[in-house]
Amino acid sequence: MPDQSALNRDFEGLHYDQRGLGQTSHGDRPPTMTDFADDAAALCAALGWDRCHVMGTSFGGMVAQHVAIRHPQLVDKLVLNCTSPGGDSPSYPLHELQTLSPEKRADSWMPIMDTRYEAGGEIPGLEGFTEMFRERQLAARSPEADAGFTAQLEARRHHDATAGLPAVDAPTLVCAGRYDGIAPLENSEKIVAAIPGAQLDVFEGGHIFMMQDRRAMTTIRDFLCS
Numbered sequence: 001m002p003d004q005s006a007l008n009r010d011f012e013g014l015h016y017d018q019r020g021l022g023q024t025s026h027g028d029r030p031p032t033m034t035d036f037a038d039d040a041a042a043l044c045a046a047l048g049w050d051r052c053h054v055m056g057t058s059f060g061g062m063v064a065q066h067v068a069i070r071h072p073q074l075v076d077k078l079v080l081n082c083t084s085p086g087g088d089s090p091s092y093p094l095h096e097l098q099t100l101s102p103e104k105r106a107d108s109w110m111p112i113m114d115t116r117y118e119a120g121g122e123i124p125g126l127e128g129f130t131e132m133f134r135e136r137q138l139a140a141r142s143p144e145a146d147a148g149f150t151a152q153l154e155a156r157r158h159h160d161a162t163a164g165l166p167a168v169d170a171p172t173l174v175c176a177g178r179y180d181g182i183a184p185l186e187n188s189e190k191i192v193a194a195i196p197g198a199q200l201d202v203f204e205g206g207h208i209f210m211m212q213d214r215r216a217m218t219t220i221r222d223f224l225c226s
Contacts, residue, residue: 006217010225011053016043018063020148030151033159037066041074053224054170055079058183058207059152062086062159065191068172069164078172079220082180082207084187085194086160092182095153106137112181114206124179125205125212133208165194172198173223175216177209199223 007013017024019031019039027035040063044052054075056064061083068075084091092112097105107119113133114123122130141149172195176188185202192200201219205212 007055007221007224010221014043014047014049014052016040018152020151021145024148026144026148026151031155033062033066033155033161034070036063036155037070040064040067041071044074050074051076053077053079055081055220055224056083057081057210058083058091059156061183062091062156062161065161065165065168068168068170069161072167072169075168075170077224078168078170079175079223080172080188080191081175081220082177082183082188082209083191084159084183085162085165085191086158087162089162089187089190090159091156091187093157094182095150095157098150098153102138102140106134109137110134113208114177114212115179115181116206123206123212126208129211162190162194165191166196168195168198171223173220174198174200175209175220176200176202177205177207177212178202179204179206180209182207 018036020026051074054064054067056062056079058081061080064078064080065085068078097108100108110123111117117123123133126133174188174192176183176185178185188200192198203209203213203216210216
């Protein structure tokens with residue numbers, strides 16, 4: 001497995017719980033994608049960061065797109081991992097899985113995380129870790145955590161950054177997993193086509209390619225350090 005803490009050795013990082021997740025409160029109304037983006041910008045302002053690199057993965061990549069659109073002065077370089085622009089190129093509708101039993105939801109998650117997955121087998125590149133990811137889908141959430149996750153999925157369902165992406169002027173790296181069933185490669189290609197000068201790197205993995213392809217973290221680090 002690659003050492004994913006490598007970026008924290010080279011950069012001062014800000015990692016936080018989004019609204020309704022972890023130890024962060026839900027707020028007094030259902031959050032939108034722009035709320036999530038404004039939260040990120042407000043946290044940077046609270047730390048006195050006038051400009052920084054922004055990296056988002058999956059849902060975080062959607063938030064990062066809105067940060068770059070709404071707060072362009074904040075973004076030095078932009079990294080978007082296994083994500084989608086929304087509109088006519090949405091990510092897999094994960095909110096639909098919430099109606100399934102935990103067992104069926106776990107069974108549905110596995111092949112969309114990596115389209116090479118076969119029932120009862122291992123996710124390529126994650127041998128020994130596959131069952132851990134399945135068990136995460138079976139784990140019960142507290143009522144508060146479940147409400148926060150549901151609100152996040154609802155905001156995700158309405159994500160659409162397509163109109164604003166052509167105005168993004170930060171150097172942008174888009175990373176995709178070749179076997180990602182949640183944010184398919186063509187969605188990353190749509191982002192790259194929309195953002196002027198954006199570059200695309202495709203890795204041998206699925207939705208968690210950063211744990212499957214050793215090149216991924218090195219590529220991201222080199223881009224941010226260049």
